[in-house]
Amino acid sequence: xxxxxxxxxxxxxxxxxxxxxxxxxxxxxxxxxxxxxxxxxxxxxxxxxxxxxxxxxxxxxxxxxxxxxxxxxxxxxxxxxxxxxxxxxxxxxxxxxxxxxxxxxxxxxxxxxxxxxxxxxxxxxxxxxxxxxxxxxxxxxxxxxxxxxxxxxxxxxxxxxxxxxxxxxxxxxxxxxxxxxxxxxxxxxxxxxxxxxxxxxxxxxxxxxxxxxxxxxxxxxxxxxxxxxxxxxxxxxxxxxxxxxxxxxxxxxxxxxxxxxxxxxxxxxxxxxxxxxxxxxxxxxxxxxxxxxxxxxxxxxxxxxxxxxxxxxxxx
Amino acid sequence: xxxxxxxxxxxxxxxxxxxxxxxxxxxxxxxxxxxxxxxxxxxxxxxxxxxxxxxxxxxxxxxxxxxxxxxxxxxxxxxxxxxxxxxxxxxxxxxxxxxxxxxxxxxxxxxxxxxxxxxxxxxxxxxxxxxxxxxxxxxxxxxxxxxxxxxxxxxxxxxxxxxxxxxxxxxxxxxxxxxxxxxxxxxxxxxxxxxxxxxxxxxxxxxxxxxxxxxxxxxxxxxxxxxxxxxxxxxxxxxxxxxxxxxxxxxxxxxxxxxxxxxxxxxxxxxxxxxxxxxxxxxxxxxxxxxxxxxxxxxxxxxxxxxxxxxxxxxx
DNA sequence: ATGAAAGCGCTAACAT
DNA sequence: ATGTTAGCGCTTTCAT
Numbered sequence: 001x002x003x004x005x006x007x008x009x010x011x012x013x014x015x016x017x018x019x020x021x022x023x024x025x026x027x028x029x030x031x032x033x034x035x036x037x038x039x040x041x042x043x044x045x046x047x048x049x050x051x052x053x054x055x056x057x058x059x060x061x062x063x064x065x066x067x068x069x070x071x072x073x074x075x076x077x078x079x080x081x082x083x084x085x086x087x088x089x090x091x092x093x094x095x096x097x098x099x100x101x102x103x104x105x106x107x108x109x110x111x112x113x114x115x116x117x118x119x120x121x122x123x124x125x126x127x128x129x130x131x132x133x134x135x136x137x138x139x140x141x142x143x144x145x146x147x148x149x150x151x152x153x154x155x156x157x158x159x160x161x162x163x164x165x166x167x168x169x170x171x172x173x174x175x176x177x178x179x180x181x182x183x184x185x186x187x188x189x190x191x192x193x194x195x196x197x198x199x200x201x202x203x204x205x206x207x208x209x210x211x212x213x214x215x216x217x218x219x220x221x222x223x224x225x226x227x228x229x230x231x232x233x234x235x236x237x238x239x240x241x242x243x244x245x246x247x248x249x250x251x252x253x254x255x256x257x258x259x260x261x262x263x264x265x266x267x268x269x270x271x272x273x274x275x276x277x278x279x280x281x282x283x284x285x286x287x288x289x290x291x292x293x294x295x296x297x298x299x300x301x302x303x304x305x306x307x308x309x310x311x312x313x314x315x316x
Numbered sequence: 317x318x319x320x321x322x323x324x325x326x327x328x329x330x331x332x333x334x335x336x337x338x339x340x341x342x343x344x345x346x347x348x349x350x351x352x353x354x355x356x357x358x359x360x361x362x363x364x365x366x367x368x369x370x371x372x373x374x375x376x377x378x379x380x381x382x383x384x385x386x387x388x389x390x391x392x393x394x395x396x397x398x399x400x401x402x403x404x405x406x407x408x409x410x411x412x413x414x415x416x417x418x419x420x421x422x423x424x425x426x427x428x429x430x431x432x433x434x435x436x437x438x439x440x441x442x443x444x445x446x447x448x449x450x451x452x453x454x455x456x457x458x459x460x461x462x463x464x465x466x467x468x469x470x471x472x473x474x475x476x477x478x479x480x481x482x483x484x485x486x487x488x489x490x491x492x493x494x495x496x497x498x499x500x501x502x503x504x505x506x507x508x509x510x511x512x513x514x515x516x517x518x519x520x521x522x523x524x525x526x527x528x529x530x531x532x533x534x535x536x537x538x539x540x541x542x543x544x545x546x547x548x549x550x551x552x553x554x555x556x557x558x559x560x561x562x563x564x565x566x567x568x569x570x571x572x573x574x575x576x577x578x579x580x581x582x583x584x585x586x587x588x589x590x591x592x593x594x595x596x597x598x599x600x601x602x603x604x605x606x607x608x609x610x611x612x613x614x615x616x617x618x619x620x621x622x623x624x625x626x627x628x629x630x631x632x
Numbered sequence: 633a634t635g636a637a638a639g640c641g642c643t644a645a646c647a648t
Numbered sequence: 649a650t651g652t653t654a655g656c657g658c659t660t661t662c663a664t
Contacts, residue, residue, distance in 0.1 A: 003657055014635040049429040051657035054366040055640050069398040082385040082412050093409045096402050113365040216587040245591045271532040272588040275561045319641050330651040343649050367641035371656045
């Protein structure tokens, strides 16, 4: 492997001069600059980035913790992040956590071991108290709101969006409203959904909440359970358009009129929802990811809210 | 920043002993090992990975070049890769190319500058001749078949799958078959599709080929163009289930019976296709990605074929 | 404008 | 079993 010393020797200059040429410093005579460039080209030399990272103490690399890597919501965030990374000169390393606390901490430790300049947490398993200490080693940006001032965040006011959906449904005359969520009660968004439900509808009715819904099939099964109850719900708020699609499919298969017999609302404005005419809440997760990435690159700890929008379609 | 020397000094040993403890070497007395570990804990010390990467000459990091980061097909490959990366102890850096040749070469140069141990190319813009030279700096794995023996690949026999679809359609009595593709004629899969078409149907009829189709909306527009011709096609082979979904939507909106008036075939077995009952070709892109990742990690240049499957549904 | 030299933080060959 | 030391390949003072 040819290195900076080889170049220096062959160009008849010192390593510092080569380094200056490499980094476009001024104060190098045009003559030597040209000579060095020529040798570099001849030897097809490229500097070793690990040495540069070591000495500079930064890598221009940003990590993104993603719990599931086949989930629409996190995919959207990742898309936003990746788009932004093309513009800025940073590369992104994707870190799948599956909400494993230990693994998540290992990823955080990558800040400490200088492998990452910053870390974007799309969703976390550990408590903030476990995470905050790592902010001394690099910027940490969250895609969920937190008051902790050591953490920057790009977030959407999910509680407000949940509230609005339940209110909209109630206004349309629905009294028995069910909903699905991804993780169980340990997740913030599940808590917020339940909270919003109680706020608008009142007492929580356990049989109208199905957890662990991620994909189409989960939605289908959820619908099966929900709609086979004696006093079945007249509206279902799904935690994603794919899940909503599964519910839609179940209704279609069982000849349940939408929205007359069952109204459906999804989330994230996916093509599947568009094609089925499912009312949805667009949380603009791609824009959120892009914003998070900008915060990470600029090492800014601002709290930036991304506005959501409800898209009315024929399913409500 | 505390480093290995600090630990050595405080533990009353040499740096090599600390290094040995760090790397779980034998031949360290239990006494010193304990002492070192204690000091490490006390100082909350973590080795600087850049120094390790520099000296070892490898990073345990694999790059993945992805042309579009909001495309079902590439998303699936990425999912497969990411899943595999959780098992193996490698991290993955995602490199969005948008088929920009210069950018793609910059990514390849990351092998040379030691930022990456290996590179997975899901789809490329440059000619192999431009890419091959970089194989001397690291393993390069392609997700498309190539005869070049310097390149390992995990691939699906797309030509065979295209052939089979056209044959299946022909057998069902279709004579006017149209199809959509992503990129134009510069892409391999477009060429293969056309090739298969000619092989089964005969002379290529330009008006039955719509390029630049990526999403639902593109499919809708393609259907609009295709189905408004005097001698319109009776079957459309879409280059993805989302595009197929757009075609489906157009047909539904315009009261065209599926499959009686228009048969539709998609690709990649996405939820949207499942819910709409669209016949599809599952190219098992996720498995393909996982396989590519394994090849990359093991620095193996094998050519491994992933079998595809055709899933018959009500749209044909 | 240019070069010498001191690191950056670590591993590993060599010696003991 | 442990320590000494020479790098890995680069940047950056500090002289000149």
